[in-house]
Structure formats: structure tokens, C-alpha cells
Amino acid sequence: MNKNQVVQILEKIAIYLELQGANAFKISAYRKAGAALENDPRSMDEIEDVTALKGIGKGTAAVISELLETGVSSELEQLKSEVPVGLPPLLKIPGLGGKKIAKLYAELGIDSAEALKTACEEGRVQQLAGFAKKTEEKILKELETFGKRSETHPVWQLEEVIRKLDTILNTIEEIEQFSVAGSYRRVKESSKDVDYMISTNEAAKVKEALLEKVDAVEVIASGDTKVSVILQGDDAPNVDFRIVEPIQYATALHHFTGSKEHNVRMRQIAKDRGEKISEYGVEQADGSVLTFESEAAFFNHFDLPFIPPTLRVGTTEFERYTDIENLVTIEDIRADLHMHTTWSDGAHTVEEMGNALIAKGYDYAVITDHSQYLKVANGLTPERLIAQHEEIHAFNKKQTDFHLLRGTEMDILPDGLLDFDDEVLANLDFVIASIHSSFSQPQEQIMERLHNALKNPHVDMIAHPTGRVIHQRDGYNPDMEQLIAWAKQYNKILELNANPYRLDLCVEHLEMAAKAGVPVAINTDAHAIEQLRYMDTGTKYAQKAWLYKDMIVNTWSFEKFMDFLENR
DNA sequence: GCCGTTTTCGGCCCGACTGTTTTCAGTCG
Secondary structure (H helix, E strand, O other): OOHHHHHHHHHHHHHHHHHOOOOHHHHHHHHHHHHHHHHOOOOOOOOOOHHHOOOOOHHHHHHHHHHHHHOOOHHHHHHHHHOOOOOHHHHHOOOOOHHHHHHHHHHHOOOOHHHHHHHHHOOOHHHOOOOOHHHHHHHHHHHHHOOOOOOOEEHHHHHHHHHHHHHHHHOOOOEEEEEEOHHHHOOOOEEOEEEEEEEEOOHHHHHHHHHHHOOEEEEEEEOOOEEEEEEOOOOOOEEEEEEEOHHHHHHHHHHHHOOHHHHHHHHHHHHHOOOEEEOOEEEOOOOOEEOOOOHHHHHHHOOOOOOOHHHOOOOHHHHOHHHHHHEOOHHHOOEEOOEOOOOOOOOOOHHHHHHHHHHOOOOEEEEOOEEOOOHHHOOEOHHHHHHHHHHHHHHHHOOOOOEEEEEEEEEEOOOOOEOOOHHHHHOOOEEEEEOOOOOOOOHHHHHHHHHHHHHOOOOOEEOOOOOOEOOOEOOOOOOHHHHHHHHHHHOOEEEEEOOOOOOEOOHHHHHHHHHHOOOEEEEOOEOOHHHHHHHHHHHHHHHHOOOEHHHEHHHOOHHHHHHHHHHO
């Protein structure tokens, strides 16, 4: 039994305990034990003594060793025999937690969503102590969409939502500062909802403006410091707006950015020093409350550097914080090595893209339109590629300190051949090879295609190496260990494709690449000027894998980059 | 259930909101 499976069973035990109304700290002890395993970099086999991990004691260690020996947990089996199988899914109904569900089961025998619905309709739920008419109505309403709503929303969906909300918030005069917070700010691949932090001296007016301007189908909560709504649209997410006074903004933003685990650690650190952290500030032993100009000042108060939101997981950031200054940031990026123009399926011309790249402050970039195989994307034939070079050349002539390179995003064909001959490739400054077809081939065949590309001396980089689209498709499932070994052997670059639909390589694979010493490029794969902004998401995502700037080829100077390409 | 230089018991991060109450429990993040 592997570590993931063990962690999942510990979580299951926690869920069942919740449904028995067990002690909250006991429940969280099982979750902490799972988190301790998860955060340890070693595999299950490599961990000799689990009790050595903080958070795992006698009880949870016994569960783990039983799982490893027999594959089952007698504790979980016991719980399962006591708790009906229909109860765990009910935890997903907003407003219902373990205790209420336990009560519904104990007093009314409700053991499924179906039974709950009937009981509500018959008015039996509102007769229970602690429940009343409103609760019953709310449960009935939630049951209508039960199982239909997405539990989480992918980052590419939220990106759209957040762009719209930012525009709205910018029009509300009374707002002093605002920022998205929560897991989106931490660049999680998907989030349950959207959190916003807002500071103002006129909370009532801001609240009013929010309710008026934000397109909501339903207002879930509307208090003095919090407005919670469900947005209009298919499968739209919930948005929480938290409103605080300007002096509280930094600590509140930190608080609502999380993660929960990070906040717990911060509070423990504060507690050890006789201080108390809340969203409103840091309370001193004498009862006075400190507030801060910025999150950085808040961290500095605890002798920590600014910890970027992406790193706030509650573990490594407190152990490796001296490394943070080496991590790649958006300011380090000097180039974008993957983008499309009107020559293939892009929306802007070579010149328009070139000017936009200069406006971003880059030193160099590569135009990489699709190759001829990709007919749906108007891929370039060798002849059109040559014609494009004239245009790029003309653009470059007008520049003094910016270099636009000639590249291609060349298809690796289903039979493993490359879409351009070597003599075509030899004419290019930078060659990307990608798979866009026959995703369902067996892994050996996929790997053979990738190997063919990596072996070719003209190929510089593999783009979006797994082909995944977050929440939509898994990609073509390459053997990543092998792919990274080959990239190392042939000295090729692997891409972190920053498009929020992709984020490919993922964090886990980026960590493997970094460990192997394979150079990484963070690219937007922009098909239009406005998509060049994805670089920001990409660099933040790279931080999650603790990638240092010197590992990222597009932080290098133009000279260093060209030198690498020539002497690779 | 876990933890411990205040160590084998007593605390475990902290606060808002809602709906139920009439001072609070449950849920949520």
C-alpha cells in the first residue's frame, strides 16, 4: 500500500469520526497524521519509524502499520459498520457538518440524501432542537443542486472571473486597496471559491456597491465585514468579499490568503513569543494590537522574509526560508520563448507581438508558430516559414536592444517522425517539439516519439510535456522519469507552459526536473498579446516547486541564452 | 489522538456569520 492510499484512509477515518460527532481535536489528529506523511519527501518504504514524524503518535502509527501489513484498517472497518454509507456525502451540503448530520441520523434515522429530502418535505427536520424552519428550507434548496455543482473550479475558469471582478472593484471609489486572496492567490490549480480582501473607511458603502454591481444569483451572507455571493452563470463559483479598515489590510490579506496550515504555523510561532495573530493584527502580551504596512512587514516582525503566497503550505516555507531569495520571480524574466502569430493560429502579427514584448521589458523572444502538420492551426510549410523570417528580420532591423528570434513549434507526428527536415530546422534559432495528436497511443509509443525529438540535435525544447489540460484531459501520460533522464542526457530544455489551462509541467514534475538539473523555460504559449500576462502565473507556479532563477533559461541574458543554444 | 525545558494532564489557531437562541452551538475558512 502506497503513501497516498494510507493518507486517504486516515482522511476517511477523520470523516467517519466527524459523522459520529467525535472530539474535534481527535478528528484533526488523524488529518494531521495524514499531512505529516504527505509532507515527508520519502516514500512509505523509506520511512522506518512513522512515530518519529511530528503529528503521528501511538494511535495513528498503529493504524498505519496495520494498513501496511494487512491492507485494511480495523478501526475504519469498525467505523463503517457504525456509520451508514449514505452519510459521508451529506457533508458536502453547505451548512451541514458532522454534528448536525449525526443528530439527523440519531433522531430521525436519516441515512441518505434521499431520506433527508423526504424528512424536510414532511417538516420533520424543523422539529429537532437546533434546527428550525430556515434550516430546513436551506437544506431543501441545497439538495436541489446537490451533486450537480462542481466542487472545485480550475484556475483557467477563475482567471476569467477574477479579471471581471477586478474591473468592477476598480470602479468602487470607496475602496482603498483590494486583492484576490485564498487559494487562487496561492496559484492552486483549482479552488473551491474566490476570496477577495478589501480595505476601506466606508464599509457600508462598499458593501452596498458590491451588492449592486456584482452579478450574483444569490447572496449567501451579508454581514459587516463579509459579503458572500454565488455568481451568475453556469457552474459559477462562490465569491467571498472581506471588508476591513486600511490599517488591518496587511494582516487580513495574509489571514485570508492562507493556507490554513500556514496560518496555524504562524499562530504557533506568535504564541511561542507571547503574541496572538488574528486577521486584525498581532496582539501583544499587554493587549495592544500591532498592525503592518504590508505583508512583508508582518513577516519581518516574526524574523521571516516575505513568504510568497505560492509557498504558504505550512511546512517547507518555514524550513527553507533562507532559500526564498533565490527563487524565480516575474522581475527575473527576460524573454518568452513560445508564442504564436497570425502566421498560424495567433491573433496578432509578428510586429504587434514584437512591440508588446518590448513593452513588457523583455530583452529577447522567439516567434514559434505551428508547423505544417497542424492544419487546423494553419501550420507553416517550409516555404511560409522562410517568408516569415523576412518579416522577423525586418522587425529586428528596427530594434537596437531587443532580439526577436526565429523559431517553430514543430509537431512530433504520430509515427514518431518530425514535421520538418533537418535542413529546415538548421535555419532556425530555436526549435520547440510538441505532441498535439494521437494522445491515446500506448506509453512506449509516446516515449518513442519524444525520444526521436530529443535525439535530434536541432530540437531545443519540449513544450507542454504531458499535454494535460487542467480538469479536462490528462494528456498522453509520458514516463516522466525517463523523459527527464533523456532531457538531461541530450541537454534539452523542458517547458513550464504558463497557460492556465495547462501549467505543464506540474509542480511534482518540475521538482523532478530541478533535482535532475534539467533546464526549464517558463513560456506563455500566447496566441494573443493579452495572453503574455500568463508569465506572471507561470513564475508564481514555478515557485511552488522551489525553482531557482538560474535554473530558468529565460531569466538568462541574451548572450548566455545564445551561448547555451550553440554549445549545448 | 498528539504533545511536552510550565511534561502524563490539559490544551490543541482564531474569529465571523447564521440560525437558533436569550447567551450559544455549529459551520466555515
